[in-house]
Amino acid sequence: MKHGRVTELPEDFYIPIPLDTNNITSLSPFLVPQDHLANSGTFYAMAVYMFFIFTVGTSINVLTIACTIQYKKLRSHLNFILVNLAVANLLVSCVGSFTGFSAFASRYFIFGPLACKIEGFMVTLGGMVSLWSLAVIAFERWLVICKPLGNFIFKPDHALACCVFTWVFALIASVPPLFGWSRYIPEGMQCSCGPDWYTTNNKYNNESYVMFLFCFCFAVPLGTIVFCYSQLLITLKMAAKAQAESASTQKAEKEVTRMVVLMVMGFLVCWLPYASFAVWVVNNRGQPFDLRLATIPSCFSKASAVYNPIIYIFFNKQFRSCIMKMLGMGGGEDEESSTHSSVTEVSKVGPA
Template sequence: MKHSRMTELPEDFYIPIPLDTNNITSLSPFLVPQDHLSNAGIFYAMSFFMLFIFVVGTFINTLTIICTIQYKKLRSHLNYILVNLAISNLLVSLVGSSTTCVTFGCRYFIFGPLVCKIEGFLVTLGGMVSLWSLAVIAFERWLVICKPLGNFIFKPDHAAACCVFTWIIALVASAPPLFGWSRYIPEGLQCSCGPDWYTSNNKYNNETYVMFLFCFCFAIPLATIVFCYVQLLITMKMVAKAQAESASTQKAEREVTRMVVVMVVGFLVCWLPYASFALWVVNNRGETFDLRLASIPSVFSKSSAVYNPVIYIVLNKQFRSCMKKMLGMSGGDDEESTTSSVTEVSKVGPA
């Protein structure tokens, strides 16, 4: 496939077309298959992958919410935030993955411009809630284990306030394109919708919106996550050194280290491709790029609906035990002796 350039259409969207194509009105992503962008096999592979994300993501996140409702012991302050994460992941899975499964299968955005805006907004909203929930989880771990505020106790009311905060801040980040600051248009292979980071149209001030998202919804949460987890590692190293003879403390320190690495890597896998590619496009206007590559960041961000709950929920012993019990699976963890790994770590923190 040849490189692409962006051409403006009267319908108020931009469409990538091969350099030697002139009849742009015949290539609308809302009207005809986008076979000029890639072969059918790529579209169908994307559709199958989105089907996998939809089925698995919907199942895991729905099970998380139902387990929390059914089992009272899961209703701790940290688990409130995990359920908030599950709700946001479920929104991305139900709206984003299901829609793009169909549109990739049809090879164009069959649902039209209005649904494109709705899908782009809701997926961005869910993604931002998910992203900020990860930052809140890191912040909560820092408060509980490192105790920077002394004897301050992180209560359920604080957790609920943090959950509300994630939705407010996500709404602030995702609503502007609905009111003229940037816009939601087809992206990548034109089968999913997101903020317009392709164009430099002064009418929509896309560059400033992309920079706003990068700073406000990527750099700040990432800095929060890295700072809190680095402090957590330092604290655990100090405790492990002071209790060098304690096998349980040494084991907890190793578990925390692995947990931190997995959490930070998971965050970067989810959001770094999207943020980096959008930032590259904004700062390299006029450069050509392959639209198949432009679809990868969007797919990675949607796949977070699966690996976020795996990292934060399924690997949580308490949640895993309840899930196994609900599904009638034998060989689950002992309910009385099982607690979440992060709660176990909290017990070896400084007094």
């Protein structure tokens, strides 16, 4: 729904108001249903979607963490970053998706301004940890497989340092809106909260914060992922060419190529809509846009709590086998004899 002008309150929210509406309070996303933005069916459809992300995302990531606790063989330093990713995904699904479900079901942000800031911060923190974890996974694969540092061995201390790195950088990205550089407000259909990338309020310097996020939390991780996985593919293609008669090498090369494509596509599906829409809004101030469309980027980013573990964990033979065993479904192969081969394959060709 396009609107003719933007009216904003200084601290808690902004709302695009139709030209014939003068009572700002009557449209507050913290007080009344936002039926002026979309019909009830759209809100309820979003509530169903958020409930799906909450239940499935929470289940998958809790299962991943529980499986790692139960099976000592999964607690290798090469899997630390995958568990770190699961923790970040769990934060997004439990806080962001559950809050979104409750708000969309009520058709407004029922929890109030303070909860909006908390939710915006927590989801941004979890999202940034997830995003940087994907970059660190790519970097780790590059170090282990392509061996750019020669005989350098990736040790547990290195893995823990990488996990700490993701949280430090995530805090650097998510804390500023709490202290005046941008702010956390309801976004899209006003039922979930995130950084303010809509308004031009000079008090908050929103434009500079958006560009900071685009460069620091999108362009740099994406560049890292593309570089590392492209080097990985080159290395594997050279190995496949050198062993052209080896069926297993050719198969591994094809499997990893497919996996790399999935990883890069997953990253782009998660973050490209958010980054591109935010940058478009910043560079096209005054242009009307549909707030229902502004909700889509947030939905894609929250969905990463489901498809990230599917790509990075369920496609890992070692994790998949242990999860199936924990669920009583068996692994289809002898667990002890297959574990070493799975770890070896992961170290050679990536996530499996």
